[in-house]
Amino acid sequence: MESIPISDPYVPRRYIVGFSREMASFKQWLTDPNPTTSLFDVSGIGGIGKTTLLLEMTKAASQAEVLTLWLDGQSELATSGAFLSGLGASLEIEYGRRREPGLPLLSFVIEELTRQRSVLLIDNCSRLAGIEGWLMSSFLPKLTDAGVLFVMASRGGLPLQWYTSPYWGHRIRAFPLSLLTREEVLDYLHRCGLDEMLRTEVAQKTKGLPLHLAMTVDVLHSKQSNPGASAGLDEIPGTLSADILREAASPDLFQALSVLSLLPAADQSTLNRLLDPPLDAAGYYALGNLSFVRRTAYGLTLHHVIAGLLRNDFAQRDAAQFQVRRQQVFQLLAEQFRHADTRQQRGIAAHIMELYREFLPSAHAYADFSTALSPGVHTPFRPEDLGSLQQLLAAAISPTNWQSELVHAKAYSALLDDIARHSPEGICVVRDDSGTPLAFCAGFWLHGSTLPMLDRYAPGILALLSDERVALRTLSRESADTLCVLLAAVDVRHPLYGPEELGALLMRQWLVEMTSGLRGIMFTADPQLNGLFQILGFQEMGHIKLNGTETEGELTRWELDFRHQTFDTWVKEVIRQTGPTGLTALMTRNESRAEMDGTAAKQILELLFRSEEMEQLPVVRKMGLRGTAVQTCVQNILTATEAGYPLTQLDQSILRAVYLQKDRNKNQLADDFHMSRTTFYRHTLQALDHMGHVLTRALSEVRG
Structure with missing residues (x-):
């Protein structure tokens, strides 16, 4: 006793x-x-x-x-x-x-x-x-x-x-019991007498796990009392917490936990695609009963901080195997992304960005992605947020560069009011756990009703949209798919998070919003932002010289267009720019084994009745098939009574109208399908993507 x-x-x-x-x-x-x-x-x-x-x-x-x-x-x-x-x-x-x-x-x-x-x-x-x-x-x-x-x-x-x-x-x-918040961690470290500069570093590395935090403080106090000892902070991050988690689960389940840390959520069959040996029903049930594993509609999931600790441990224990597993997860999530609804796509996009966060800037004037902050559940802009956003904007103007280079500073407040009134869906807000705004960016969705306001606040922009202006003036609000960002601000006085941390959180959330098939446009003359946009896969689309604004000089127009590229393609491009050679080679090898994408399916459909030319396509040559065999396969898929998953009957109808019948132009087709031209274009891209999956399976069977 x-x-x-x-x-x-x-x-x-x-x-x-x-x-x-x-x-x-x-x-x-x-x-x-x-x-x-x-x-x-x-x-x-x-x-x-x-x-x-x-x-x-x-x-x-x-x-x-x-x-x-x-x-x-x-x-x-x-x-x-x-x-x-x-x-x-x-x-x-x-x-x-x-x-x-x-x-x-x-x-x-x-x-x-x-x-x-x-x-x-x-x-x-x-x-x-x-x-x-x-x-x-x-x-x-x-x-x-x-x-x-x-x-x-x-x-x-x-x-x-x-x-x-x-x-x-x-x-x-x-x-x-949940992990400590950043505020609670800093409060604890302050009471323990740690130096202010050291507190921030310890808070970032201990991830809010109380025992990890307490033992880290013990280690630091011990080393401070022993001048001959090294600081030792670099030795602390993942090992201690991963050991605790390893002890919390049985050895048989720890491998499953390591794989689960790479996924936003997974049911038993999804986990077993990545596990060897697979997890049986009893093991999956035991995994779900661990206190740090939660059951959701999509399967089991880990707290994002715990998942981060396990990923760090996995990468340190077996770097090569970690790269292989992470890439397998990437391919699996990219496949799920194509068939997910918008809400699920946001979750998958946010998870993949966290999975590859190491390839995003860790020391940048505007965005530091090194801290594992979670944007949480997205909550759209609400009218009652406007007062807080105006305060963030006013506070950010003087001490930092968190302001627009396109608009006079005196017009910022009125511009934000007009965006909230006429284009509220153009405001992306990052909040703390209580719902209070921490950062935001705001702009107009480009369509006929917003172009006059865009011209009023930043008239030089329209010169760079000359090729689209005519179409945009007649575009309805419901068909808009392009956001032009004009304002951004973070809470520069926040006691717990630095502006760069909040900047990274804001950029992540905005990128996640764009992944659902939208285009974002930004303008800047700031060399730091120009460099950041390039790293993040934005495309340079021209320059504009503005006089009389806060920045007199040449501004660069940057675009990130998810209407014409898939989310997984964008991620691969970012990694190719920043990742090590070994990882790039691994992704290339996996791509060579990947399913046919929508672009390849489109090339085949465009040459469907020119079989000799089709045979020269790289994707067809690689399979070693005759053009006539591919032609027959495509026609069977598009005329089948039951569409093969994930192809739908609507997909079949659109592809038949565009590539087989070819008797109407795009405007007529959009009208026939009761869609705007923009919506019809999106459905066509999705149908091509689905066609690529079905065609891959069908041609593999033809090859035997």
């Missing part, structure tokens, strides 16, 4: 941060004039702070003069006898309560717990299964009307049968 551990002799003075929600609920129960018997289910990974929280609850209960007992589940949950013996010994040692001779131990414990308000804290409840039947049938029913609070801490939380119990389910409150 262990007495309540008031202090740990191996740990120096500790400062407690977080737990506000949990402690508020605990203190509310302590002060409730009519307390009911309840259960608090505390769960979380090793090192997240479960024991620390129970110790804080112990102190609060003692101060409230409430009977408080502590059990260690490692040794005192093996049998009902061990459980009762632990409670009996604790009552005697802590409170001097002795059992009368002949009184059964169960009766003694129940009598003492019902005598007054009581708190029973049980740490390490993972071994509860051995006695949970006895607890629910013989022990807890005797305390139904008593004022007893059970606080049960474990990695995976209480099993499902506790929550579905008609007697106890409604008495349980779940408290899954």
Whole structure:
């Protein structure tokens, strides 16, 4: 039997941060004039702070003069006898309560717990299964009307049968512990006396895991007291936390965790495409029961910080295998992206950018992608945001370059008002956990109604749109697919995040929005931004010289056009520019084995009735097929009664009209399909992409 551990002799003075929600609920129960018997289910990974929280609850209960007992589940949950013996010994040692001779131990414990308000804290409840039947049938029913609070801490939380119990389910409150926020980490480091410059670096590297944070501080204090020791901060990042996670899962599951860290979410079949040996149903179920794994509609997923730690560990343990697995995941996600809805596409795009974040700038004047900040769930601009955005813009004008180079500074406020009024969907907002805006960019979607306002605030832009102006003037708002960004600002005074971190977060979220088949246009004369846009795969589209604005000089027009290239093609281009030779070669090898894309399918369809010319196409020559065989295969696909997945009947109809019948122009075709020309163009690209998948399978069968 262990007495309540008031202090740990191996740990120096500790400062407690977080737990506000949990402690508020605990203190509310302590002060409730009519307390009911309840259960608090505390769960979380090793090192997240479960024991620390129970110790804080112990102190609060003692101060409230409430009977408080502590059990260690490692040794005192093996049998009902061990459980009762632990409670009996604790009552005697802590409170001097002795059992009368002949009184059964169960009766003694129940009598003492019902005598007054009581708190029973049980740490390490993972071994509860051995006695949970006895607890629910013989022990807890005797305390139904008593004022007893059970606080049960474990990695995976209480099993499902506790929550579905008609007697106890409604008495349980779940408290899954999360990682510390940046604010809580910095608060802790400040209390520990760390230098301000060191705090930021430690906060970034410890990722909010409490045990990792506390041990890092111990290491730094130790090294500061030993002048001959090296700083050692570079040795800390992934190893300690990955070891904790490895210990939290069985060895059989750790490989699955490593692969899961590369995916936004995965069901059993998706995981097994990347695992050798595959995970059976029992293993997948066990994986889902780990406290740091969450079940979603798309399969199992990891907290983004935990996933980052596991990825770092994977890359350090086996760099070559990590590159192979990451590239396999990339190909799999690129395939899923093509068939996903817009919301899923945003999630996949954000995940792939995080997966390859190392190839984005880590030291840039406007965007530092090295910090693993998550943009969270996208929330569109709301009218009530406008006041906060105006404040961000006003604060950013003077000390930084977070302003437009196209527009007079005096017109910024009016421009933002007009964008919010006439083109609110052109505002991209990054928020903190409470929903408060941290950064934004804003511009007009280009169509007939917005061109006059664009001309009013930045008249020189229209000169660079001369080739499109006529079409844009008659384009409806619903058909617009091009956003011209005019304003951007971040919270330059934020106490927790630097402007460059927020800049990277804003750029990531904006890029994710563009991936759904849109085009973004930006203008700048800033050499730093010109360099950033080039790295991020923007295309230089011309120059403009403006006089009388905040920047008198030549501005470059940059475009990122996802209407004419796929998201995965863009990612590959960014990696080719910034990645190592080995990774580029790996991607090239994988591309050679990849399915036929929409561009190749279009080339075949355009030459469908010229079989000899078709045979000269690289994709056809590579397969070693005759043009007539490919022609027959394509015609069969497009005229089949049931379209082969992922080709739809609409896809078939569009491709037949465009490439087989060829008796109408694009405007007529768009009208026939009840679409705008822009929408019809998007559907055609999607149909070609789907055709590439089906044609790959069909031609492979022809080759035998």
